[in-house]
Amino acid sequence: MTNLTLALDVMGGDHGPHVTVPAALQALTIQPNLNIILVGDKTKIEPLLQLADTGQISRIEIVHTTEMVQMNDRPIHALRRYKQSSMRLAIEAVRDGKADACVSAGNTGALMALAKVLLKTLPGVDRPALVSSLPTSKGNPAYLLDLGANVTCDAEALFQFAVMGSVLFETVEKRERPRVALLNVGNEEIKGNDNVQQAAQYLQDTPQLNYVGYIEGDEIYTGNVDVIVCDGFVGNITLKTSEGIARLLVHQLKKGLTEGFLVRFLARLIAPRIQKVLSQMNPDQYNGASLIGLRGIVVKSHGNADQEAYLQAICLAVTEAQRRLPEMIKDRLESILLDINS
Amino acid sequence: MTNLTLALDVMGGDHGPHVTVPAALQALTIQPNLNIILVGDKTKIEPLLQLADTGQISRIEIVHTTEMVQMNDRPIHALRRYKQSSMRLAIEAVRDGKADACVSAGNTGALMALAKVLLKTLPGVDRPALVSSLPTSKGNPAYLLDLGANVTCDAEALFQFAVMGSVLFETVEKRERPRVALLNVGNEEIKGNDNVQQAAQYLQDTPQLNYVGYIEGDEIYTGNVDVIVCDGFVGNITLKTSEGIARLLVHQLKKGLTEGFLVRFLARLIAPRIQKVLSQMNPDQYNGASLIGLRGIVVKSHGNADQEAYLQAICLAVTEAQRRLPEMIKDRLESILLDINS
Secondary structure, three states: OOEEEEEEEEOOOOHOOOOHHHHHHHHHOOOOOEEEEEEEEEEHHHHHHHOHHHHOOOOOOEEEOOOOOOOOOOOHHHOOOOOHHHHHHHEEEEEEOOEEEEEEEHHHHHHHHHHHHOOEEEEOOOOEEEEEEEOOOOOOOOEEEEEOOOOOOOHHHHHHHHHHHHHHHHHOOOOOOOEEEOOOOOOOOOOOOHHHHHHHHHHHOOOOEEEEEEEOOOOOOOOOOOEEEEEHHHHHHHHHHHHHHHHHHHHHHHHHOOOHHHHHHHHHHHHHHHHHHHHHHHHOOOOOOOEOOOOOEEEEEOOOOOHHHHHHHHHHHHHHHOOHHHHHHHHHHHHHHHHHOO | OOEEEEEEEEOOOOOOOHHOOOHHHHHHHHOOOOOEEEEEOOHHEEEEEEEEHHHHHHOEEEEEEEOOOOOOOOOOHEEEEOOOHHHHHHHHHHHHHOOOOOEEEEOHHHHHHHHHHHHOOOOOOOOOOEEEEEEOOOOEEEEEEEEOOOOOOHHHHHHHHHHHHHHHHHHHHHOOEOOOOHHHHHHHHOOHHHHHHHHHHHOOOOOOOEEEEEEEEHOOOOOOOOEOOOOOOHHHHHHHHHHHHHHHHHHHHHHHOOHHHHHHHHHHHOOHHHHHHHHOOOOOOOEEEEEEEEOOEEEEEEOOOOOOHHHHHHHHHHHHHHHHHHHHHHHHHHHHHHHHHH
């Protein structure tokens, strides 16, 4: 593996440096060829580096700034008011070639706006998309996009998401011709709104993609498709709803298993096993959403990610950088668009 | 309780008369003032009535027809081709005053189209909505609408859904001023698309409703709001996604608890408890969606409902008929619209 450098927005997220810095040190241990730029308040970062060894320290650079984007800042404010925010400087490091990718657990809207303005979209891509990997009952992951970068999408945008999602899946999961589906309210051709139906038409006419048709919400988690495309409004609500129902089930299960002495006693004995299953399903564990379609790699971590979850987001950024994701998407998109236009 | 009559589309659903007829007999036992019209093929119905006692038989009428709407029929076909389908005749019984409500487990799109054409919408309602009750971690139900009757909705439609959902909740749950929320991609005022933002404006200007703002997908199941409003595309996918993730969790849990002898043994001892929790969460148990905004009561059962689940749908129809739901919605809607226009 060639040397890689990541820029981390150390200040972003609910826990800030207390999670991001230890996760960065862990990443340096796992990935011997990795360098990390920690972007944030050095008075908060430096005390957390006391446990680092000299090998780690030599691969860390601190870019000091005290400015940061708040969770409730509007994207336009993040863009105009803060010229030195930790989020902005991390993205600029990618733009200026100082880093191969960046990671932030900060305000999603601000991250998208900054990334789009600073990095620009790839040729042929009108709008970047936010995509994440979900667990399925067969064990293989399913990629869902867009998760909220684009609240409204036309058919063209949905089509581009399908291409980008497909390339991302191939690149990260190393599996060719992933099965691409459109999320809809029914499997029949007549179902859905105009945008979805038009996108289906585009996808049917694109043999370079392995388009398999519509799926409904309950098929997301079966593992029968690999890439699931929808607009950002639907995607965001789908993802959040999944988190909500998972929490509800966990809550009910805990309640059900603490009523009555014998049940409580037996449940405690198998608690680690139940815990393991639930943590696999915990959305905070399944961490790291990629903002794709840009001329650079940006990974969004859950705001409330713990150290382990944030480390996952870092590892995802490393994988995407190693495999040169933006170039892959660009090449693939160009070849498909060329085929279509020829 | 005054006498009530329900018309059942006996043929609809995955299991047809084998589920619907025994559920009808059970309903007659539970509800002494209930009469039931069984609409369907009498050669299939009559053998299933052999176990009924004379008291039950005297409260049953069979309307014989061999025509039925298939699950994959387009709504327009259901409307034009089948003039004698069991679904159509059940709705016509409501229209003609022979029944106080009808229940069908058949094709949802066909049911909505037939109900709208045959029963007509209430004054002030442009489009009926499909609404269902969901479990929450606090134990109180949450009502979600629209679940797919309207794939695209403008702000006006979302507003009407909020009014109708609110009245439905008050009527069925017997609780005043239910908390009404709009489903969105964030809690902040600036979030969402134009329709949702405009609907929020309408709702803020309507003191007759207890509008509490936007909620995200993960807040549906917390029990902090009572009525959740979204368009039918989002609602359908939200509901189906919830079913999907619930099934995934159950699958993972079963897998996790059958690996290793001791775990398997202990798990078996508390299996009934786990089973109980899971069945509470089973979407098939939480059965019966109401098609509201019409001049008559139509309840949609899950297509794959078993006898117990179908009975729940029947009981929901009885409750709505007893409380004269359409009149309640009509009165409430009129008073709100009058206030707004005055």
